[in-house]
Amino acid sequence: MIGIYLCDDDEAVRHQIQTALEWKIFLENYDMKVMCSAANARELLDVVESSKRGIYFLDVELKDSEWDGFRLGQELRRRDPHCTLVYITSYGDLAWRTFQYHLEAFDYIVKEPEQIGPSVSQCLEEIYARLLAERQDPAEMFTLRTGEIVRHVPLGDIFLFETSPTPHHLLLHTSNSRIDFLGSLNELEMQLGDRFIRIHRAYLVAADKIKAVDLKHNKLWAGDYECLISRAGKAELRKKMGGSR
């Protein structure tokens, strides 16, 4: 049973949305229920303790000095990390990229009188499809935090970790990204186990991404990235590769 929560200071809008939702739920027989229709942020937050994958329809322009749409979304994301956030806006132009990226907001709906019903319906359908897809086993992820943003990188995509010129920072390389974050190679080595080999004080390389090794010149290629091998690194390589290379 997935809970749906509404928060908008306009009662007419809440009523419209709730009606549309309940109709859609009934029609498609979703395992969802509208739990709360709050007029302000505080009312909503009182009800939500730590929900499981709730769906939240939030007004972007909440007239509350402490909670605006974005901050409310942040707080909900904190309490219910896997929730779905949908924003309701009267103008159709919100800072959408900011919401999408920093809150992982799912979608937004414009408060046009004719449009609300169908938009909400369509939105719920898409949410349902996504929830179904999520049920399957997610790929193994490497998680790193940069401030409030938590990034998940599929472990299978990572080529290597290396030390960054900035003190206490590391660089993570995949085939299409380069991430600089706070971390220590020693900790990562322990955390990640056998899939990664510490070939040098400054390099932690994915075992399955090693393309070529040049032992004479102490070099190794993980994908297109060239790395150095230290003496201890060579021993690690031999141990983990089982002498087959």
Place this chain on the structure above:
Amino acid sequence: MPPLFLSPLIAVLISYGLHAVLDFRILQYFISSFFILAMCTLWVMWAWQMDFWRSFSAVCMAGILQVATSALAQLIFLMFPTDLGVNIAAMVISLFFSAVVAILLSMSCFGSWFRLLLEDQVNLYRITVLLFVLEVSMEVFFLLQRGVQGQYLVAYYILIVVLVIVISGLIVYLAHRFDDSRMLQAQQDIIAQQQFYERHLEDIRQEVRSFRHDYKNLLAGLFQQAGEGKLDALQSTLAELGADFDRHLGEKIQMSVQIGNLQIPQVRSLLLSKLADFGKKDVEWHLEVLYPVKAVGMNMWDFVRCLGILMDNAEEAALETERPWVEIVLLAQSGRLFLQVSNPYISVLDPEKMWNESWSTKGAGRGLGLPGYRHILEGYPNASSYTSWENGVFVQELVVED
């Protein structure tokens, strides 16, 4: 660093060594001068953390001034011959005149003009060469004192001092010119931004006028429809009113709000001038600044330079595509600031090369490029960067903690 401390010893040893080995006094003088210049340059690089060219320029200037000091000392010797051991007297008088010259220089703010001149990145090499040539010339000129006949010596020394004063004047003049051109450039930037902003406001003004006109007509129609009881027509007209507003005015007002949230003058300046540039080159842009940006946890100019580099790169890559666009998102939260710049790209990206290309490929006025960006960030452990390139979209992110 330890070798640096030993270097005076090395320099002395080298001079004595040369003394013993070479007979050519002039050659010996040149070689030991060269070593002293090199040694002083290294000291300056270490003490003031400056790069090689600037340190060398400073040392050459110091050398020129030192020639004047020596000339003054020699002049005093001539005019008031003394019985004290020549070397001791020489040291004392040289020190005295060095102090006098130093005080004169600081009183006339020569130092700040000189430092200003060294900020001219474009002409730095030329200035260094000029100073080096002047230094060598003055030293040689001073050496020639051995050839001057007794009664002309006073005039000769005075000439040297005058020459050095003229050279200092030249340096200050060059610094003035550089300062003026910088101010001019800054003013032109401000003008460009103001024009951009003005055009933006003018657009809004035009829209408001035409909207007011349409609005009145629409309202008249609505009044009539309501009177005739045509509810459906009424509803659709009302909907159209809302959509129209958003399409024209709404978006523009929204953009003013976003720009208005940039409360750091330098950041706002840079962004406005880059956006103006985008407009000129037909690059679509999208700016989001949800919360007011008031401060950044790093040196303001470093941040502005990073922002500039990212936007320049985004523009360059986007222009290669059919429909160029650049998206800039700034989010200020308590404790940190997020910056995200995205653009489409078509060429194949080589990650290693992208970050390691030499600085000069971008050209003199163009900026430092991505390697420069990385270099700036190396000095900030509280800043993290994220780069990704997939599905034809290149994204650069920067997070700076307070």
